[in-house]
Amino acid sequence: MAPFTQSLRADERAMRLLRSAGEFASGPGVWLAIIGVGTWAAIDRTDAFVVGIVSGSILALGALGLTLLFGVLRFAHFAHGDSMMLSAYIAFFVLTGVIFGERADTELLPWSLNDLPGATDRIPWPGEGELSFGYGLLLAMIPAAGFIIAVFLLLEKLVYGPLRRRGSGVVIFAIASLGIAIAMRSVILVFWGPSPRFYAPGIRPTTDLPFDVRIVTDQIFILFAAVGLAALVYLMLYRTKLGKAMRAIADNADLARVSGIDADRITSWTWIIGGGLVATAGVLLALQAQLQPKLGFVLLLPLFAATILGGIGRPHGALVGGMIVGITQEVAVTLGFISPGYKFSVAFVLLITILLLRPKGLFGGSEQ
């Protein structure tokens, strides 16, 4: 009996050891790995790290909208990436007045924002730099946001609202939003064609940063704009009555209702804020990369990876998640085993890893 008992004890010890290792890996181990890899990337792959922060800030903005919509409305908005792209194209349209199709480029609008005096003159940037675009693009973000907000409110009235009142499950919502995503992409293809477009022609100016880092000046603008807007949304969520009501609904929708919080009004505001975030993130994305119909769909995976990584329904989690996904994607390309065209697949690996180790994400969101 003695050898059997000894072997049983050894098994128990091994199991305890494995359990402790698992708890470490899913707890402090994850944070240590993030800090360790982040520090290494910042020192050894500084260029990619900096570009990753820029890409991450765009993802963070998109993920912030996604997590807000999930928190308040309780469904995964699969049309988020395509909404970003559609608003980017609307900005392009009001900026240039141009519609592309099967025939040659056609100027549909008799007057566009680029016709404003000096609208295409490059905006000077502190130091001796300049951005690749004029103030016309900044103005174009306003109608783009207005358009996508109107689309969102219309979809809430005609599609999501009726589904919610019928008590439809998450799968129905997911399929409905996926259908809307495909419809949005089709609209882009019909009106502007499949070829990539740019907001402004010509070579994009660059800026030298410390540690021998050189980046496109537009990327510094993107970072400031994304971080600034995220900070504003964060302040809104934690400092205003509307933001607190949104967090209350995300926390406990039934209790919010019995407290007299008007869920319909908060739902509309969530779409309005989500639409503003989507439009800004879309234009910044098109500025960072280019206008491309399929980019919104490709972006969906990193957006969801960022949202789940931070914890679904956790605004600060979306910001951290976006940064981690953005930096990991850019740094992974420099390792040589993945081509830049496939960098979005890194988000997939991150997504699977976090689902296995911490299903509730880094900041403990919803598991649903």
Add this chain to the structure above:
Amino acid sequence: MKNRVLEAEGVVTGYGEVEILHGVDIVVHEAEIVAIIGPNGAGKSTFLKAVFGLLKVDPGRISLMGEECTNKRPDELVLKGLGYVPQVDNVFASLTINENLEMGAYVLSDGAGDRYERVYEMFPDLAGRRGELAGRLSGGQRQMLALARALMLDPKVLLLDEPSASLSPKMVGVIFERIAAINESGTAILLVEQNTKEALSVSDRGYVLATGENRLEGEARGLLENEDVGKLYLGT
């Protein structure tokens, strides 16, 4: 005779096709504590939800301070002076104590003003922890916060759904003391409880519901001494 602040006549309601209440009548007078007792599945909590507009009443009639309020929305009812504390999940766990109170006064367009301090005076345990997340509170403290949240609008009538559920015996005593104190400040209370003895001890009157219908009603002291109530719900 005191004024009737809440009156329900022939309330029929349920969940979807399933009818739970088959015509319940209940009256609450000004500054009174009324307990609804009865076995599990009697429809006690369902009645509170129907009064608060969370379930559709058809047929039946509910009036608040003499005004017809049947099937009004919760946000309309809280403005008319009705408060409700659900049995479970009755605080916003990821919001601070102060933010929970702010949400209690959400419908006030001009802000909560000095209501915070008035409520904190009634619940001094919460006052020193106003910046803490509600999710970190114990079960009893959460119940206190839920009561405090409902008091932010100075309700004329407060509906309490099993406020002593899952609490330690010591905490049950504390909660009922607070309920009595709230009532002394002029708020009428309609209380649903499994803890029959404690509930009737603090109440003025009581109703016994069974299978979605009124079975007995009367002075709380009378119900406590009633042989049938004693056998069924008090274990005497």
